[in-house]
Amino acid sequence: MVVKSELKLIKSLQQKKCRNEQGLFVVEGQKALKEVLNSNFKRYKMYSSISENIGVEGVKAIKVSTNELKQMSSLKNPNGYLGVFYIPQPMVITDKDWVLALDSIQDPGNLGTIIRLCDWFGIKHIVCSNDTVDCYNPKVLQATMGSITRVYINYTNMVSFLKKTDLPVYGTFIDGKNVIKCQLPKKGVLVMGNEGKGISKAISKLCEERLTILQFGKKTTESLNVATATAILLQEIRR
Amino acid sequence: MVVKSELKLIKSLQQKKCRNEQGLFVVEGQKALKEVLNSNFKRYKMYSSISENIGVEGVKAIKVSTNELKQMSSLKNPNGYLGVFYIPQPMVITDKDWVLALDSIQDPGNLGTIIRLCDWFGIKHIVCSNDTVDCYNPKVLQATMGSITRVYINYTNMVSFLKKTDLPVYGTFIDGKNVIKCQLPKKGVLVMGNEGKGISKAISKLCEERLTILQFGKKTTESLNVATATAILLQEIRR
Numbered sequence: 162m163v164v165k166s167e168l169k170l171i172k173s174l175q176q177k178k179c180r181n182e183q184g185l186f187v188v189e190g191q192k193a194l195k196e197v198l199n200s201n202f203k204r205y206k207m208y209s210s211i212s213e214n215i216g217v218e219g220v221k222a223i224k225v226s227t228n229e230l231k232q233m234s235s236l237k238n239p240n241g242y243l244g245v246f247y248i249p250q251p252m253v254i255t256d257k258d259w260v261l262a263l264d265s266i267q268d269p270g271n272l273g274t275i276i277r278l279c280d281w282f283g284i285k286h287i288v289c290s291n292d293t294v295d296c297y298n299p300k301v302l303q304a305t306m307g308s309i310t311r312v313y314i315n316y317t318n319m320v321s322f323l324k325k326t327d328l329p330v331y332g333t334f335i336d337g338k339n340v341i342k343c344q345l346p347k348k349g350v351l352v353m354g355n356e357g358k359g360i361s362k363a364i365s366k367l368c369e370e371r372l373t374i375l376q377f378g379k380k381t382t383e384s385l386n387v388a389t390a391t392a393i394l395l396q397e398i399r400r
Numbered sequence: 401m402v403v404k405s406e407l408k409l410i411k412s413l414q415q416k417k418c419r420n421e422q423g424l425f426v427v428e429g430q431k432a433l434k435e436v437l438n439s440n441f442k443r444y445k446m447y448s449s450i451s452e453n454i455g456v457e458g459v460k461a462i463k464v465s466t467n468e469l470k471q472m473s474s475l476k477n478p479n480g481y482l483g484v485f486y487i488p489q490p491m492v493i494t495d496k497d498w499v500l501a502l503d504s505i506q507d508p509g510n511l512g513t514i515i516r517l518c519d520w521f522g523i524k525h526i527v528c529s530n531d532t533v534d535c536y537n538p539k540v541l542q543a544t545m546g547s548i549t550r551v552y553i554n555y556t557n558m559v560s561f562l563k564k565t566d567l568p569v570y571g572t573f574i575d576g577k578n579v580i581k582c583q584l585p586k587k588g589v590l591v592m593g594n595e596g597k598g599i600s601k602a603i604s605k606l607c608e609e610r611l612t613i614l615q616f617g618k619k620t621t622e623s624l625n626v627a628t629a630t631a632i633l634l635q636e637i638r639r
Contacts, residue, residue, distance in 0.1 A: 270509075274625055281624055283616030306622040341639055377522030377638055383545040385520055385631075386513055392628035393635045399616055400580055 196307030273304020280308035332368030435546030512543020519547035571607030
């Protein structure tokens with residue numbers, strides 16, 4: 162049994178504004194929850210309509226009814242477990258490796274896929290412009306498949322960040338240099354732009370190098386999806 | 401004004417079985433429709449709740465009410481234009497270039513993204529196992545962004561196809577050889593496996609070479625998404 166105000170609080174965490182006000186976010190599904198529970202993220206509360214036992218030692222869920230879980234969940238069909246965690250403090254961005262910078266990525270699925278890619282390629286830091294979709298959005302979290310626990314994400318003013326960094330700044334553009342022909346350094350900032358508009362003017366001025374993924378098909382082809390383009394560039398960086 | 405049986409027919413094309421029986425499929429949205437109308441695909445009928453004129457010379461849409469369009473559409477909010485086209489005859493697969501082979505891809509978004517990638521990298525032929533999601537599924541079509549008109553797709557028995565082909569067969573596995581260290585030939589078949597299970601046993605036996613995308617993050621990381629893995633491998637093929 163959960164009091165009404167608590168159900169309301171958790172439901173409200175589907176909105177970015179409320180997440181930021183409360184400093185909390187929601188994770189759903191047993192598999193994703195196990196990953197988060199075994200990470201450095203701090204737990205606020207756990208709920209389950211199935212069992213108190215979620216399969217992680219020392220963690221007990223509050224038993225709730227299917228109906229109560231439905232009231233908290235962002236899913237049409239909640240899958241039995243829901244956990245609330247504290248949003249971690251942003252980590253200081255080191256300049257020892259490549260950093261991925263995202264300029265106004267809007268699609269939650271794309272951001273989730275990109276976080277998962279960074280985890281795969283061992284990229285520790287992602288810097289997001291303030292207008293990039295929130296990484297604690299339920300749809301983003303679902304697409305990251307637990308990778309969110311292994312990648313540090315900062316939201317910041319991108320122009321200020323790029324002006325301050327000592328790392329060389331590489332941007333991805335339609336008319337850049339074929340990335341295959343570029344000697345990429347051991348570290349740097351890689352900027353990926355918005356799904357429709359690419360990298361904004363103010364930020365493109367701060368890119369010292371302009372990279373492109375060469376196109377082989379007809380020129381009528383739409384640009385590559387930003388997540389698939391990121392996949393290709395991270396592989397080039399790690400070459 | 402459209403008769404009831406016609407509304408019913410078009411609605412039914414959301415199901416694979418009906419598409420195959422009728423040899424027809426549906427495309428929605430003005431931008432995607434323009435691409436298909438300007439391709440080799442044969443038009444059956446065009447409908448619009450906005451205007452007879454869709455912006456392509458010689459093409460007139462049948463004017464319908466918003467309600468009629470809603471009855472035909474697979475979208476919650478239909479966007480004004482809907483076209484029905486004939487499913488093209490499968491093209492003979494040539495062995496002059498790389499061919500992408502998909503073993504039981506299930507997610508429509510993944511297949512759509514992969515088709516778009518093939519278009520970008522100039523891969524003309526995709527061979528799909530018979531249990532791969534149908535490429536004329538509305539969600540696949542939406543994700544291809546018109547690329548479906550520039551890539552030939554065959555559904556077939558994958559084992560038979562791989563046994564018959566003269567091309568060298570490369571598969572993507574968790575435990576293969578780092579693709580960066582491989583000298584890839586000018587042509588071949590690249591096999592990508594199912595989202596959860598990877599390449600099936602019967603097909604993996606037919607792969608002469610086993611490729612891997614090297615992982616840099618912690619080993620707990622989930623495997624790469626199949627569409628992002630395809631992006632990386634197509635870039636390697638075109639290197």
